[in-house]
Amino acid sequence: MKNINLEKILSQISEEIHPFFGKGKVADYIPALASVDPKKFGMAITTVHGDEFVIGDADEPFSIQSISKVFMLTLAMQKYGEKLWERLGREPSGNRFNSLVQLEYEHGRPRNPFINAGALVVTDAVMDETDNALEELLRFVRTLANRQEIDIDMNVAESEREHGYRNAALANFLKSYNNLHNNPDDVLSVYFQQCALRMSCRDLSRSFLHLAHGGVSPITKEQVVHYRVAKRINAIMQTCGLYNSVGDFAYLVGLPGKSGVGGGIVAVMPGELSVAVWSPELNESGNSVCGMKALELFTTYTQRSIF
Amino acid sequence: MKNINLEKILSQISEEIHPFFGKGKVADYIPALASVDPKKFGMAITTVHGDEFVIGDADEPFSIQSISKVFMLTLAMQKYGEKLWERLGREPSGNRFNSLVQLEYEHGRPRNPFINAGALVVTDAVMDETDNALEELLRFVRTLANRQEIDIDMNVAESEREHGYRNAALANFLKSYNNLHNNPDDVLSVYFQQCALRMSCRDLSRSFLHLAHGGVSPITKEQVVHYRVAKRINAIMQTCGLYNSVGDFAYLVGLPGKSGVGGGIVAVMPGELSVAVWSPELNESGNSVCGMKALELFTTYTQRSIF
Amino acid sequence: MKNINLEKILSQISEEIHPFFGKGKVADYIPALASVDPKKFGMAITTVHGDEFVIGDADEPFSIQSISKVFMLTLAMQKYGEKLWERLGREPSGNRFNSLVQLEYEHGRPRNPFINAGALVVTDAVMDETDNALEELLRFVRTLANRQEIDIDMNVAESEREHGYRNAALANFLKSYNNLHNNPDDVLSVYFQQCALRMSCRDLSRSFLHLAHGGVSPITKEQVVHYRVAKRINAIMQTCGLYNSVGDFAYLVGLPGKSGVGGGIVAVMPGELSVAVWSPELNESGNSVCGMKALELFTTYTQRSIF
């Protein structure tokens, strides 16, 4: 990224994003999410050389929700490798993200690890191989982001559980196909907590940086995952990471990424950097309106994308 | 039914049914059902004049399973009348009996009271209006059949619960659409017990007789339901009572009826009689092979059907 | 029907139907249907003893549309008997009447003869066994109704063809599954013409009378179809005849019947009579609003139904 002034680009985006506030809707299916200030906007970039650029509310933790699925998938791939795919697919779903329809037509085998059904299977798989999946996840994320204070918002987790009948349906449905090894309630408990992880844009950008750097974290200098696994997680994010807007995100942004209904989106520019953005107002697909736009502007101004 | 020798017809059917044994498969999703003797065959007729004709294992109680849905529906219609239909439909489903697909497309409103989702809503509705839905059901059925020994097979109920992840998925799914008022686990508990009712062909035939007699039980002489409600329950059985073989049953038998995966089928000949048959081997639709055939022969030999 | 004054009942219905005008919408997908006077209302009853009762516009011919499917099905059953069911089913569809979805899931085998896909297969089957399916149909209907003037409205047929892309899709789709023997365009041509038959309520009531009389027409004294076939056609009408309102029609009316988007409905009271009603305004399911209501009142006042 020589000759590109990332600081200037961030401040430019931060200004141009203004007209897009008010065009989406904060997730309101649980009170703990609904109460967030809709005007929040933060963005953080970490380059593979270790430089960091932030703007706005980049250091304010928020509920990362589905972005946590990437972390759990990484743990599962570390433990199982290619064997993981015996239990789920890695094709885009072409349907809304928590659809039972597809699961029924495909006999209990979720299409990919980022739809809720697939994420439940991934969590169940990690639970099979560790005493405390949640603790392992926390340790993993804290190390990646280099911040020990990262934690679960138990208020959100509890609230998710109280309103999570659809996920409870999914878990029981998976169990009816013998594609859940643990008790559905136990898997749901871990799942709701992992989704309730609170992290900032800076945390997220840091903890995805190894995916832009052949699996090695420039922060910890450790090989988080094998070079090939990093590429593959990027590939899965690219084809399945943005709910029902995978095509739009590829078309407009052109980077592998993962979004959450908390309003966060993280994206990876292989060989260069990772970038996280947060703005709580969502479009109809459940992706942050300003987050999508900010990343579109980002690849426009940097003139870089994977395509 | 003057000039028709029902006793002779029963014994004729009982003989002609022999070649059809071995053509189906006993329900085996729970051990308690799988252990039943596949060669069982019983049939009982009760006429509106109070005559009873039985053959074979007509007095041996078996698990009535989905047939119980008619009893619970009757209680719900007594309590709610037409208001019941605000929560579910009464159209044939055109799909297999526990499909979540349809429920999703129709936003949590089950198509009819005899698919599992609809039956859960009906049970939930009855629970809303009584302290102990199960006790009320038992009292109701015992009175109709005039046999106080009718009871729930707790072994079967427990077994259903342990293997009932798909029903648990349905209940949670309905709850996610706010179409379940009680706790999913509580509704499931009642539901699994109602399905585990043990009754004989004679019991069943008796307890459906009022549906052939304008809502009045010729046994108890009481008006069980209004004349119009009796007709309407018959209509719903006619269009939705035989899982995915509603058309076949109308085509081949031509009577309103309801089947269960325990191998029972009850049918109603309005103005004349009720008839129950039991034989545990099921076809692919989950209906008793010999039961279907026996009723086909029955309407052929009596030359009576609603058409 | 002793002691029942059908004439009086008709005039009572004719009055009570008034508040229901304006509650539906005339079919407008082709101009030839859209131009009909929405206030038309006619009703005709023919008893198995040959008595006829009519009211309103009972002698005005209208486009019978899907009602024609019963005639073509009758010809097909005469020619093929039970072999016909090798090519299609007889189960209610549980979906809107021209859905391609179901056809795809069931690999080109239509669910029943009254959804458009099934009717195309039935027409194709009749075409296989005769030189001129349309002429045979006309001859058949003219004889049943005892009126030689019954004819096809070529204006409607032409209009259907011009707007019939969805039916053309169905025909080509069936052909792709090898479930159409003739050229799709040829089948469509016959199909659009059969649907464009113009008949009055009196014509329709007469031509369904044999279905209430064991297959023998009291008018021509001929055995139109075998006693058993008559019952079976009634059974199919009962479970599949009213588009997506099969359950409602059973619940509210309680007779086997068939409707068309021209606003006609014919129903059969086995052993007693046939009845036809016409009123062009349709509900969301494509059934005549006043026609449904008139038949509901009819079975309420006669206190007769198959249940």
Place this chain on the structure above:
Amino acid sequence: MKNINLEKILSQISEEIHPFFGKGKVADYIPALASVDPKKFGMAITTVHGDEFVIGDADEPFSIQSISKVFMLTLAMQKYGEKLWERLGREPSGNRFNSLVQLEYEHGRPRNPFINAGALVVTDAVMDETDNALEELLRFVRTLANRQEIDIDMNVAESEREHGYRNAALANFLKSYNNLHNNPDDVLSVYFQQCALRMSCRDLSRSFLHLAHGGVSPITKEQVVHYRVAKRINAIMQTCGLYNSVGDFAYLVGLPGKSGVGGGIVAVMPGELSVAVWSPELNESGNSVCGMKALELFTTYTQRSIF
């Protein structure tokens, strides 16, 4: 691609591919495709510097089938720009490539330009803006590949038409939603011909090279499409180009690409090269078995992918 010996890599792939012959099945839905030699294997690489590397049957023309959809999409984007997306989407389909189901659920708006329904809409759009869409397509492709002999195999086109009832269903279905402006038969005629284009691996590699080079063809030195359009076509290929194996292709190969049932696959390595491979045996998704494997080996040995 300095320091990478592409010639050597090609010959290595060519050897390692042997065990994968016989693991797929040549497309046999039309005789003209079924007769091809299943053992054919060719591969061609064109770098943005104009270097070409070929191996095997790289100069033998074959039926490119769905790969033609990229050319027609390019013409449509030249003519309409972003307005094109008013008529279709650009999201992966999550279903098999010619499903009518999805089209029905989405009211006649195809999910993306590479499923058959979407390709028909794209062809229709191009037809709207030119006198002879097919001639324009031919001119375009011949220029890109710099070979005037490229032509349509009328034998294949004719054969497709004779067996193309499912595509005829799609075209009529689209027309029923008013999402086809021209006569369905006319659109089908162009469509079947475009799919019957015969090109070699070398032709294909050359004619995709501008997509690896910011829209400028290094061969003709002309700006074929705007830099941004090139990126966007790559994005659409990435998310929708491999039928039902989009996820697998991203995971295993990691390049934007497009396949056809003739056994060809073309892929683009942005900034570097384009690569085409041909081998007629297909896997269950309709993609060339050896083609997929060859490209997987290619990105493994070059250690390059977009991720």
